[in-house]
Amino acid sequence: MLEGIKVVDLTNLLPGPFATNILAELGAEVIKVERPDGGDPVRHMIPGLYETLNRQKTSVVLDLKDKIDQETLRELLKDSDVLIEGFRPGVMERLGFGKEDVAKLNPELIYCSISGYGQNGPYRDLPGHDLNYLAVAGVLSISGQPNGAPEAAGGIQIADLAASLYATISILSALLNKVRSKAGGVYIDVSLAESALALMAPRIAEFYGRNEPTKSEFMSRGAYGAFLTKDMHYISIACVEEKFWETFCETVGMKEFLLDNLFNSWTKRMENAEIINRKIETIISQKTLAEWLAIFKEVDLPISRVNGINDLSKDPHLKSRNAITGDGNRIQIPFPAKMTGIEEFSRN
Amino acid sequence: MLEGIKVVDLTNLLPGPFATNILAELGAEVIKVERPDGGDPVRHMIPGLYETLNRQKTSVVLDLKDKIDQETLRELLKDSDVLIEGFRPGVMERLGFGKEDVAKLNPELIYCSISGYGQNGPYRDLPGHDLNYLAVAGVLSISGQPNGAPEAAGGIQIADLAASLYATISILSALLNKVRSKAGGVYIDVSLAESALALMAPRIAEFYGRNEPTKSEFMSRGAYGAFLTKDMHYISIACVEEKFWETFCETVGMKEFLLDNLFNSWTKRMENAEIINRKIETIISQKTLAEWLAIFKEVDLPISRVNGINDLSKDPHLKSRNAITGDGNRIQIPFPAKMTGIEEFSRN
Missing domain, CATH: 3.30.1540.10 (formyl-coa transferase, domain 3)
Structure with missing residues (x-):
């Protein structure tokens, strides 16, 4: 689907790489820029996680504080469609790659920043984990047992992954807009907390619609x-x-x-x-x-x-849907929607 | 961003309407088709929920079993870019609106079906709720307390909303592909269970990378x-x-x-x-x-x-980010990423 679209990916850990992994699965060329001292820290955290999040990407090593490597990145950006970064707000500006700087190099570029709380506002510089973003977004207050305390009990990293998906949606809309209306570059500011908040919208409506129930009444x-x-x-x-x-x-x-x-x-x-x-x-x-x-x-x-995680590749339905590739402890989950071109399904 | 794109939306309840709400917020024209006997059941479930999920859409009433109304839908589809439906698999075919039928009306159409388990496979016809999809996807097995039983404790409808976001990503990719490569229509089969499974990918990698820990060791x-x-x-x-x-x-x-x-x-x-x-x-x-x-x-x-739900509109950060619109018990959450065109940020 996205063949010929070139993405420069400066992100590490989970939210950014999960987003660019979707773009890569859909056919985009993703160039993952890693730092010289060991690269993406996820490489050293849990075996296999780096591979899951970064399969189908090309990795290059650049020291973003080095003048020559900065020049290489500049050349790369001139020729790219998308830049995605996940540093704390302000870092890209200090490196000379703020949105204004990059717009001068390539006025057509879609530039997406993913951060915990977004590029401005009082929490902008705070560090955080998924739990903290869920806490600010109100998700934590209705998580855990109906009669119990707020708990990070959802199993997966909801805020991180919501941000990955909203970043992907924003990038695709901006690319589409560019092709359709000959518009120029776009800067996208994605916040993990606000992505989680967006997923809270139906619960927020329900909460007020049901006259502000207690957690136990609500859940x-x-x-x-x-x-x-x-x-x-x-x-x-x-x-x-x-x-x-x-x-x-x-x-x-x-x-x-x-x-x-x-x-x-x-x-x-x-x-x-x-x-x-x-x-x-x-x-x-x-x-x-x-x-x-x-x-x-x-x-x-x-x-x-x-299903336990161990059961997934044995599940008869998931198997028949090809929802899992690989086997044993090397399974991978491909892009979950199946897309078929009209040429293909009309032929049958 | 998506001005001029016309979406016909036959979906009810949560996953479909949440997806088309995103498309509407991004500028698409969404025509929500509702059935004559009371429309989308969500109208009668919880006050305010219908409005949250369907703001910015046009609603028309059509009886999809009525010959004249079917003709109206056909006319609508000839002139549209996207069709999205969320019936149980097989229903659209029985109504005469299967992907082959619709491709004859409009070979350029992006046709997206959202269902619990997808359009084929042994679970295809099963009904389900968010809990069941999370169960099949393995999310439930690591949810709840680390020493306790699997529990639907994540607060929000993770599988439903994951499917909304993956449907949106798929539709945008197909639209982009169509404009870029002059490709024809695409059929998209989105499953709630597989969307939740996609979000499990990092945990699956972690599970095997850490040598299959017990839930308590894992979480x-x-x-x-x-x-x-x-x-x-x-x-x-x-x-x-x-x-x-x-x-x-x-x-x-x-x-x-x-x-x-x-x-x-x-x-x-x-x-x-x-x-x-x-x-x-x-x-x-x-x-x-x-x-x-x-x-x-x-x-x-x-x-x-x-934050409790009641605290959200008072949060100083969310306020300064305009992450919430409206006030009191009528608050709404806009599209969470902020997009700024180069014309705008270069001017400052």
Whole structure:
């Protein structure tokens, strides 16, 4: 898709490299610039992580404080479509590569900065991790157990990855705009905190729409969660809607719950989620995962197995979708959407 | 950015509308097609949610089972750039709007389907909620407390929103490809489960790179979490790196931890996270949030306040960044990246 688009990538660690990895997977040429003293620190953190985040990129070593290497970077930028950097705000200016400097070299360039809190404002210079950005964005306040403290319990780096995806969307829009309207270069300021905040928008609307519920009122869910089977696997159950709740109760032998006023609406099932979920826990523990999956296969219910990371490459569906490449401990996840050109699907 | 691009949106609920909302915010014309019997079900679920997800779109009512309305949709599609739909796989074909049918009407169209598990494979016809997709993608297995069961504890709808963002990225790439290479239409198959799986890629690499740790080994973090202050606010602390750990211990009076072998590496601080975090809990509870923020302001540490949803529009940084529009219980979150054209920033 993006063949012929040239991206210069000065980023390290997670958010920037994850974004340019998407661009590379879509066909762009990504030149990853690494510093002389060991390169991207992620190389030395966890084996395999560098490779996952930077496969399909060309790596060059440049010392951005060295005059000759700066000149090399300048030459590279003259001939590129996109520059992406993830230093703390102010660093690029000090190196002589602020947006004004770079615009003089290449007035057509799309220049994207990714930082924790953005290029201005009172938190601009603060360091941070995913947890801190989620905290500022309000995500942390509704994370963890409904009755418990805020917790970084989402499993993945939500703010980091949200920023990667919003940076990618911004870069692609700017490139498209350039081709369509002959517009010049664009400077893009992506903040991790604000990217997480953008993903909070539906919850914010829900919070005010439901008259500012407490965390427990807001996040409790009846007939919703992961439940342990007899053979010590987990199964995920998300029977929120009336029809799924009814089918579920009938299928697992909880018909008496359908006659009880405590559970006859979505709101009531949230309020009394603990009673419901404790009952489901007891029931689910009485059969194996395979037995339950066979039972639920006969009805239309939002229920699925809970895969551990080790299970992913064995999952029959993910396998049939080619959602994973490689094998053993070297698996990789390709770009998740499947795109087919009209020539291809019209031929069949 | 996307002015002049016309999007026909047949989606309901969260993932599709969140994607087209991004396209609308970037300037595209989005025509939201709603069914006659009450329209998008989200209108009747939570007050305000429909408005958040569908602001800046034009809404038209069409009965997709009615011959005359089908003809209206066909006319609309002939003149559009993008079609996006979120029905269960097979529905569009039955209505006469499968990708082959639509390609005959408009061979240039970018046609994007968003579904839970994608357009083929054994799980294709299963219903699901965010929880189920996170379960299949392996995210759930590392969510919740490090020593506890898998839990939907991330606060936001990660799989739903990941699919929105990957759908947007795919559509923009296909549009860009079309303009650049005069290619024809493209069919895009986005799956919620696989979008969540894509965000798991860094954790998958880490899991194998660290020799398949248990959940507790994998997800425990020392000097990392939300801690309660004396005045009952939370503060987020993420002092993972050596230098931050040292500065933190010196700043809060935990110097004795720096001399202890139990805590002298990142791995050891993960193993002994509970001891560290319990100590931090005691210390943080002794001063107010304002006192702690003043203390941490003097040093360079990844520490931030934990905003509740009610706090967001009062946050000084988010305010200065214009990261929130509207006020009171009508706040909205605009597209999170700030884009400035070269004409604008070169003028200053």
